[in-house]
Amino acid sequence: MNTVDALMFQAAEPGEGQRWSTWPATIPTERGPEPRPDWLVTSAAAIDTELGVVKTGKEANLDLIERAIPDAAPDVPGNAVLLAAKRYRGSEHSDFHRSSVYTEGRGIRRTRDVRAVAKGTSFGRAVARVQWASAEFDALSRLTELGASVPYPVQVHETEVLMEFIGDGRVAAPRLAQQRADAAELRALFHQVMDFMRLLARSGLAHGDLSPYNLLVHHGRIVAIDLPQIVDLVSNPRGFDLLHRDCVNVCEWFTRQRLECDAEELFGELVGEVGF
Secondary structure, eight states, X not given: OOHHHHHHHHHOOOOTTEEEOSGGGSOGGGBOOSSOOTTOOOOTTOEEEEEEEEEOOSSEEEEEEEEEXXXXXTTSTTTEEEEEEEEEOOTTOOOOOOOTTTTTTOOOSOHHHHHHHHHTOHHHHHHHHHHHHHHHHHHHHHHHHHTOSOOOEEEEETTEEEEEOOEETXXXXXXXXXXXXXXXXXXXXXXXXXXXXXXXXXXXXXOSSOOTTSEEEETTEEEEOOOTTOEETTTOTTHHHHHHHHHXXXXXXXXXXXXXXXXXXXXXXXXXXXXX
């Protein structure tokens, strides 16, 4: 800890709904890829403040937090930032479920963990939650390195993934499903979605659950979210079925918006792009 951080610790203490930044407690493999954005707050003197729930779900909640250095100028990069905290539900909840179709081809190292997950025991569900948080962080990290339009993954710790908050102020960016765009805007969004799907296919991947509900639109830019189920098209025997479903989901929505899209044609194009 440097002198500045030490002085900050003396001057401030976390209050209700706050905690010290968890960044110093993470190890390098639990942090986002380099080069890291200049807005990232890495000071040990920073405090995380809970600002409320962005979205609730059966498997995880998305909360908004501010990570900031007390009394530091908030408009200076590295002093304060809003982050999205995706928190997979704790062991007191029993509704965590993800279809095994996504996890075929993935490995779990410890035999005990494999048995527990398969049996759905409370321990197995706890293991699964940590695995899904790690899977989402790993997917975001890999796609960030590939240049895909996804939130930057800040860090992961147990069942919590901290990532870039996509929105303006404290208001999250709308989903593609909420858009009422004119023909030119719609065409531009369509091409961005196609570019995202091509980028994944060239890397041997598919989103696996792509729809207008997990694509955000921020100032005309498509940002893909909800990625823990990302599928390896080579190792997962259902990979191409899931890729086909992604194509159908996307094309059905754009077709309803009166922009022509042929799911079978798109699927064939993406299969041709798949890198093995």
